[in-house]
Amino acid sequence: MDGVTNGRTFRNGSLAEVSTPGRVAGPDEDISQEELGLAARNHGLLLEALRHDVTPPGLHYVLVHYDIPYVPPAEADTWTLTVGGLVREPLVLDLSALYSLPPVTHRVTMECAGNGRARLTPRPVSQPWLVEAVGTADWTGVPLRTLLAEAGVEPDAVEAVFTGADHGVERGVEQDYRRSLTLKDATAADREVLVAYEMNGAPLPPQHGHPLRLVVPGWYGMAHVKWLRDITLTGTPFTGFQQSVAYRFRQSPDEPGDPVTRIAPRALMVPPGFPDFMSRTRVVRPGPLRLEGRAWSGHAPVTKVEVSTDDGGSWQEAELDPPDGRPGHAWSWRHWEAHWTATPGTHVLTARATDAAGNTQPVTQPWNRGGFGNNLVQRIPVLCAEVDGSSSTHSRPA
Amino acid sequence: MDGVTNGRTFRNGSLAEVSTPGRVAGPDEDISQEELGLAARNHGLLLEALRHDVTPPGLHYVLVHYDIPYVPPAEADTWTLTVGGLVREPLVLDLSALYSLPPVTHRVTMECAGNGRARLTPRPVSQPWLVEAVGTADWTGVPLRTLLAEAGVEPDAVEAVFTGADHGVERGVEQDYRRSLTLKDATAADREVLVAYEMNGAPLPPQHGHPLRLVVPGWYGMAHVKWLRDITLTGTPFTGFQQSVAYRFRQSPDEPGDPVTRIAPRALMVPPGFPDFMSRTRVVRPGPLRLEGRAWSGHAPVTKVEVSTDDGGSWQEAELDPPDGRPGHAWSWRHWEAHWTATPGTHVLTARATDAAGNTQPVTQPWNRGGFGNNLVQRIPVLCAEVDGSSSTHSRPA
Incomplete structure (x- = not known):
């Protein structure tokens, strides 16, 4: 191995108690x-x-x-x-x-x-x-x-x-x-x-x-x-x-x-509105909303991002920012945005990316024992609700 | 309230599903x-x-x-x-x-x-x-x-x-x-x-x-x-x-x-040796070891840190660094160290701080529903083991 070894296992049996095999x-x-x-x-x-x-x-x-x-x-x-x-x-x-x-x-x-x-x-x-x-x-x-x-x-x-x-x-x-x-x-x-x-x-x-x-x-x-x-x-x-x-x-x-080698394509969305502290469920007001996020792939440039506001039932194509042509930025994420009119009730938002090599994010989990390279789509639960006033009655600066 | 309100509760009943009361x-x-x-x-x-x-x-x-x-x-x-x-x-x-x-x-x-x-x-x-x-x-x-x-x-x-x-x-x-x-x-x-x-x-x-x-x-x-x-x-x-x-x-x-107001005293130790990835149990070689850490209190200066290498069975006093006399540093932690000769087997290391107001860290949990101000002592499980060689046979630089 030209001076590079693979690591050694312990002779001392007690290590087996603190360092166990991988498991599911x-x-x-x-x-x-x-x-x-x-x-x-x-x-x-x-x-x-x-x-x-x-x-x-x-x-x-x-x-x-x-x-x-x-x-x-x-x-x-x-x-x-x-x-x-x-x-x-x-x-x-x-x-x-x-x-x-x-x-x-x-x-x-x-x-x-x-x-x-x-x-x-x-x-x-x-x-x-x-x-x-x-x-x-x-x-x-x-x-x-x-x-x-x-x-x-x-x-x-x-x-x-x-x-x-x-x-x-x-x-x-x-x-x-x-x-x-x-x-x-x-x-x-x-x-x-x-x-x-x-x-x-x-x-x-x-x-x-x-x-x-x-x-x-x-x-x-x-x-x-x-x-x-x-x-x-x-x-x-x-x-x-x-x-x-x-x-x-x-x-x-x-x-x-x-x-495991290169990064599978993925899109992530900035969770819209504001969260509940514990559940992290998002709360938005009824009306038009701008959704945005980033998408990337280690195989090829991202060519498409789609957004769903009904948990994958239907998809709309998001607008990708123009390609950043600088060669040093070829393996950086790409910004995208989409628009949604929120209506009262609960919704699940999701997005999926596709790259120029034809890889698309799956909507069912790609399972393996290590949990590697899993690019299942993100799911964001959102509650759209009218609220009884805001948290403050004093005018917010700027 | 001079323009500062306390926040408003939601009129919309569905919020109760995503924002629930505190629980144990x-x-x-x-x-x-x-x-x-x-x-x-x-x-x-x-x-x-x-x-x-x-x-x-x-x-x-x-x-x-x-x-x-x-x-x-x-x-x-x-x-x-x-x-x-x-x-x-x-x-x-x-x-x-x-x-x-x-x-x-x-x-x-x-x-x-x-x-x-x-x-x-x-x-x-x-x-x-x-x-x-x-x-x-x-x-x-x-x-x-x-x-x-x-x-x-x-x-x-x-x-x-x-x-x-x-x-x-x-x-x-x-x-x-x-x-x-x-x-x-x-x-x-x-x-x-x-x-x-x-x-x-x-x-x-x-x-x-x-x-x-x-x-x-x-x-x-x-x-x-x-x-x-x-x-x-x-x-x-x-x-x-x-x-x-x-x-x-x-x-x-x-x-x-x-x-909840000021910080209760606490000492933390740098976990000695090296960890197992998953269990975070520490592994050390037999022989003398320097233990070190930091201690602080929001009530008064830390005056004593004690270390135990037998899970609280016995305690030795650690050496505190000299007080940092600068007034702007009065509410900063204090460095301490202690010495231990590790012997083969398993050990639990712990440390506790005492401040000038007479507050000492408890060795049994101070429980409350929010889990606030809990300064129960840290416990670090350590395995002291002889090992079959190191991970590498090529000489490490520097």
Whole structure:
């Protein structure tokens, strides 16, 4: 494995009690304390923040497998990225070396591969996302192609393996977080992979990979290795935990499964009106309303968004903003809007996206044991009601 | 009520279906989809971020009752704060007027009043915090005292009522988020209340109240009204929803209850070692370990932190960092550390704080129907195990 191992299983039998195999919830099983423990740490986009073209960092979804590695301010200067394995010239790069290379900025929509998992029946037990594990940012860094060219990749290399500094146990396997890309994906011209050091023009926040992370446009989040420490070129495909055990599409636990790669199309709507605190049901007044949202796909540009205000009974085509022609924005979401005249009663709003490769969001769940790549349409319950006055009788400023 | 109302209940009966009274979970009831819906939006401090003296904004806890009001960049310039009611000179202040007043910065630890709720038995059904609803930031703004002096408070005023721009329904009551302080609390010299416009030296992020919020040192989060629009001086105590219905200590639903005010003492520990992804159980190697964390209280300075490595069976006193004498830091948490020699097997680590007013954290739950002010000690399950090698055989850089 050219110096890159797959993680080791524990000799000590007691670990089996605290690190158990993946499982699917029983038919009447509500969210467990373990799932809540993940939900309290990781967080999604608050859906009203879909109004922002670029998601403010604290509103962008965050999924941390283990702990955020702590990098004291003084040590960020001594952080190094190594590039080794099947290269002619191994590199040891500190941040100033990376800053001195020509920077590139890409606007990229990133989504967790497990988005939507908690709405599946039966529910795979893991980070319990509803629909909100998404965000868009401007990522600035050095193209991976530049670094690989500088190191000189040997002809027998087939993959690049990326190692993060985050360390933990998953299903009995102790590991640093580690993923690979084929050389073709690592050097693609139309989805330029970055070693990024800035998010929205500022140094990466700790939870987004400070000081370095990978950005792989169009791919689900598991590919965008955070707290990047090492890139190793290998002569055989990487078979580590996050590549061959986790992040596979499987119907039964014993099949090898297909790898999770690019983002399936999805549209999300800004929930209209205002919410009830606990149920999050939306309340709107009768009359005309503007509906809006974002849509994206990691396979091809989004070409159509449709909206339903009767829970999928009928659909109207939404108006897409003109394409953002900038090449660095090719894998960013697209804004859309539609109009609706709300009438008293209850309604379920939904939207679905279609991309140029012909992929459309399903209205029935695409189930697999890991709950990956599930792009079932969002459903927003809305109550349209006349109300007895507003909450305040004093005039609101501005 | 001098122009400030308490919110109105819906005339339309159908709202009762989407906005229900507060309740307590049944004995075997796991976390519901509604609680998960809140947990997916709001987020806590990732506990490893207790290492930061000042919490990076995206890691600070966030609790949003309704939606984050959307303020397009161009409109932040037209945001106004009104000061009215029982004042000689009503004020209409835009941001530049606030920026022109002498700024003050306070380092304040903020905690949600519902922190710890999801660990209570029986569990009050609301935002299901475990222990992580806390954060510390440097808040910059104008002392509220300055603004009240400029407006000239009339002698018959007794309270200041603060209105945010966030709007929603809670238990059948449509409302803008609104809370009051007595004039004594609003103008206290030892807990100077701020109208803040910066967090950690940058404009407030949207989820922390952009462009203006109240900061009330030592008080639970419900007092720190975000997206602040209006301050109204009143001649009678405010009895709005968030003051008289929510945020009360009650054992039964029909009692008036005592108000939730200042933060009870709490110590939190950085979970040592590394986690299992799903169970979050910590894994450590045998041998000496440094334990560390933070402790705070809104009643008085923290004077003692004790640590237990046997689930409360015995306690050792932790070493507190010297007091940070700066007056603006009086209501910020204090760092502590302790030492432990881990031996193979399972352990439960815990810590408890005591303040100068003699308040100590309980080791049995202080229960109330809202799950407020619950400062039951944190429990961290740890497995100490020898492992079969590390996850990687290639040398780690730096």
